Amino acid sequence: MISKIRHRSLHLALLGVMIPVIIFAFGSCANYNSNTFDATAYLDTFGDPNDPNFAASFKIIEEKCSWCHYHKGQYPSLITSQRWVESGQVVPGSPQTSPLFLKLKNPSGGGGNMPQDLPPLSSTEYSTIQSWIQNIPGS
Amino acid sequence: MRKLIPLLLIMIFTPLKESKAYPQFIGHGYPSCLNCHYNPMGNGPLTDYGRAVGATGIASRMFYPSSWSEEKIGDSSGFLFRKPKQEVARTQLNYRGLQMVQAFGTSNAKSSWINMQGSGQLILKFLNDDRLIMVGEIGYNPPSPQARAANQNQKILRSREHYVGYRFNPEFGVYAGFMDKAYGIRVAEHIALSRVYTDNTQNDQTHGVMIHGLAGGFEGALHAFFGSMFQSADIRQKGVSLQLEREVNNDHRIGFSFLNSKNDYIGVTSYGAHSRISLNDGSALMFEFGQNHRNAKSGSGSRISRYGLLQTFSKATQGLYLIANIDYGKTDLSQESSVLRWGPGIQFFPIQKVELRADLYNSRVFNENSTSLDSWMLLLQTHIWL
Numbered sequence: 001m002i003s004k005i006r007h008r009s010l011h012l013a014l015l016g017v018m019i020p021v022i023i024f025a026f027g028s029c030a031n032y033n034s035n036t037f038d039a040t041a042y043l044d045t046f047g048d049p050n051d052p053n054f055a056a057s058f059k060i061i062e063e064k065c066s067w068c069h070y071h072k073g074q075y076p077s078l079i080t081s082q083r084w085v086e087s088g089q090v091v092p093g094s095p096q097t098s099p100l101f102l103k104l105k106n107p108s109g110g111g112g113n114m115p116q117d118l119p120p121l122s123s124t125e126y127s128t129i130q131s132w133i134q135n136i137p138g139s
Numbered sequence: 140m141r142k143l144i145p146l147l148l149i150m151i152f153t154p155l156k157e158s159k160a161y162p163q164f165i166g167h168g169y170p171s172c173l174n175c176h177y178n179p180m181g182n183g184p185l186t187d188y189g190r191a192v193g194a195t196g197i198a199s200r201m202f203y204p205s206s207w208s209e210e211k212i213g214d215s216s217g218f219l220f221r222k223p224k225q226e227v228a229r230t231q232l233n234y235r236g237l238q239m240v241q242a243f244g245t246s247n248a249k250s251s252w253i254n255m256q257g258s259g260q261l262i263l264k265f266l267n268d269d270r271l272i273m274v275g276e277i278g279y280n281p282p283s284p285q286a287r288a289a290n291q292n293q294k295i296l297r298s299r300e301h302y303v304g305y306r307f308n309p310e311f312g313v314y315a316g317f318m319d320k321a322y323g324i325r326v327a328e329h330i331a332l333s334r335v336y337t338d339n340t341q342n343d344q345t346h347g348v349m350i351h352g353l354a355g356g357f358e359g360a361l362h363a364f365f366g367s368m369f370q371s372a373d374i375r376q377k378g379v380s381l382q383l384e385r386e387v388n389n390d391h392r393i394g395f396s397f398l399n400s401k402n403d404y405i406g407v408t409s410y411g412a413h414s415r416i417s418l419n420d421g422s423a424l425m426f427e428f429g430q431n432h433r434n435a436k437s438g439s440g441s442r443i444s445r446y447g448l449l450q451t452f453s454k455a456t457q458g459l460y461l462i463a464n465i466d467y468g469k470t471d472l473s474q475e476s477s478v479l480r481w482g483p484g485i486q487f488f489p490i491q492k493v494e495l496r497a498d499l500y501n502s503r504v505f506n507e508n509s510t511s512l513d514s515w516m517l518l519l520q521t522h523i524w525l
Contacts, residue, residue: 031369034338035402038374042404042435116241117514118504 037062050137051081057132060125061100064115081136092136101133163452163460165415166423167196170384170392171358177262177274179312179351180321180360180382183300184231184260184274185524187223190216194491199458202490216491219525229262231524233278238519243499245515254281255520258299268309274316276300299344314349317367321349321360321382322396324413324427324448328498332446332468332478336431337398337409338376345376358392359383366402373403390417396429406434411446421454442471452486460486462498475507494522 041062048054058079084090089100096102103112105120120126164175172181175189185193194216195209203212214222218230235256241249258278265271280297302316319325322339329341347364360382366375378400384392391414398409411429418424428447435441447467452460462484469477484498498518504511 031367033342033344033367033370034335034340035343035366035370035374035376038402038404042433042440113247117502117511117516119506119509119511 048080048082051132053128053132053135054081057129060121060128064118064121064125081132085136090133090136092138093134095130095133098133101129104129163415163423163425163450164197165390165392165425166417166419166421166452166454167192168390168417170386170389170415170417171353173351173353177269177272177304178300178302178314178318180319180349181325182319183276184229184262186269187217187229190491193488197458198488198491198493199456201458212491220492227263227265229260229264231260231262233258233260233525234521234523236521238517240517240519243515243517254279256281260300268306270306272304274300274302274304297342299341310353312351314351315347317344317346318349319344320347320364320380320398321351321362322380322398322409323382323411323429324394324415324425326425326448326450328464328466331448332466332480333411333427333429333448336444336446336468336470337411337429338407356386357383358386364400376400376402376407378407384413384415391415401436404436405440406432406436408432408434418451418453421457421460422452424449424451426450442473445469445472458488462486464498464500475505477505479503479505492524494520496520496522 041059078084078087078089081090081092084100085092089098091098103114104126105111105114107120107123107126111120115121121129169175169192171179173179175185175192176182177184177186191213195213200212217223218232223229233256235254237253237255239251239253241251256278258276260274260276262275263273275298277296277298280295298317300316300318302314302318304312304314306312320339320343322337323333325339326334328334334340345364345366346368347362349360349362351360352358362380362382363378364380365377368375378398380396380398380400382394382396384394386392394413394415396409396411396413398407400407409429409431411427413427413429414425416424426447426449429445431444431446433440433442433444445468447465449463449465451463453462454460464480464482464484466480467477480500480502482498482500484496487495489495496519498520500516500518502511502514502516
C-alpha cells in the first residue's frame, strides 16, 4: 500500500514538474536546423551593407565549413563582418592572426587542418577569405 | 551506375523466402514502427509493448539470472524498471553520449565527448487501446564546441516532439503537432547523407498534420507541414511529404518517399526508393537511394544532389549485432566531386535500456582527377533510457 502511494506520488511529482517545464520550454527552444541559413545560402542579394566583400566569403564558409560545423547551425548569428569580429574569429585587417583564417589549410601547403579530412579550399576561395578579412571596414 | 540499376531492381522486387523483418527490427518480425513507438513513423518514446520487446527480445539476457522468466523481465521494462501501475501517463528519460575520434589512427587524432541527447518525455494516453495520445518531449540541446568557442548564445533546450494523435481504428490515425517529416528510412545515423541531403537531420522536425494508414499490405503516411514555428516565417519550409511502403511476404518491404516544400528563398524536392529486408532471426538489410533538388528562387545555389545508403545488421547473438554501412553522396550532379563513407560497426544491448555502439567510418572524396586520402573516424555511443 505504501509502495503504491509512493509510486503515485512519484508520477504526480513528475507530471507536476514536466508539464510546466514543457510548456515554458517550448517557447524558448533552440530553433536552428537545416533551413537556418537559407537566406544567406540562396539569396544573392544577401550581404553586409557595410562590407561588400562579406557575402562572397560567407558563401564559401557556408559551403565548406558549416556542413560539419553543426549542419549549418554553428554560425547562425554571424551574418555580418562585425559579428565575426565580435566573435573573436576574425581580426580586422589581419588574416594572419584571425583564428578563422589560421585554421584553414593553405592550398599551397601548410596552414591549419580545415576543412578536416577534405581537400583544402581552392586558391581563389582562400584568397577571397583572406581579402575579406584584410579589407574589413574600419581595419 | 547504370549497371547497378538492374541489380538493385532485382533486389527490390525479389521476395526472400527465408527473410523475416525495422528500420532494422524488421529482422525481428516488426516491420511497422507502430508496434513499438507512439509515433507510427518511429523515433520518440516507446510504447509499453515496445519496452517489453526491447527487454525480452532485443537485449542480451547475459546479466539476468536464468531463473527469471520472460514475463518477469518484461514487467521490469517500465519507467525506472517498474511495471506501470496506471494507464494514463508514461514518463521516459533518454541519454545519448558520443565519444568521437576524428583522424582515428593518425598522430593528428582528436577525441571529444558530445552529450548528444538528454531528454524527458511525457505521454498521456486515453481511450481504449491508447487511441488518443499526447506526447511531449523536451531536452538538452548540445551546442557544438565550435559554437562555444565563438561565444554564441545558444539556447540549451530543444523539443524534438510534441503532438497529439488519434487513431480512429488500428489501421488509420491522425497526428498533429511537431514531429519528424515522413520521409525515407529513418536510420539512427543523423549524419547519413540520405538524411542530410533531404533535410531530415536530428533538428529538422516540423509542425504539421500527418495521416497514417495500413491497408492491403501497404503502410504509409502523408504529412502536410508548415515548418518549425520556432523559426522566423521566411525560412520555414512549408510543404508535403509522403512515405509509402508495401509489404512483400511479411519480411520484405519496398517503399517510395516524396517530399516537396518551399520557403521564401528555396524550393526543395526530394524523392527516393527504399527497401527493408529481414534476413533471418534478427538480421536485416536496408537500403535507400534518391535525389534532392534545390531551386533557389532568386539567387544562385540551385543544385541536384544524389544519395545512396546500404546498411546490414547481422545478429551474432541476442543483444549483439554486427553492422556494415555504406553511405554515398554527390552534393551537386553538375560537379565531379562525390563522397563515399563506409565502415563496420557493433551494436550491443547488454541489458534492457542500455545500448552501446561502436562505428568506424572511412571517408573519401572523389574528384575528377584526384581522390582524397583515406580518413577514419571512430564513434563510440552510449544510449540509456529509463
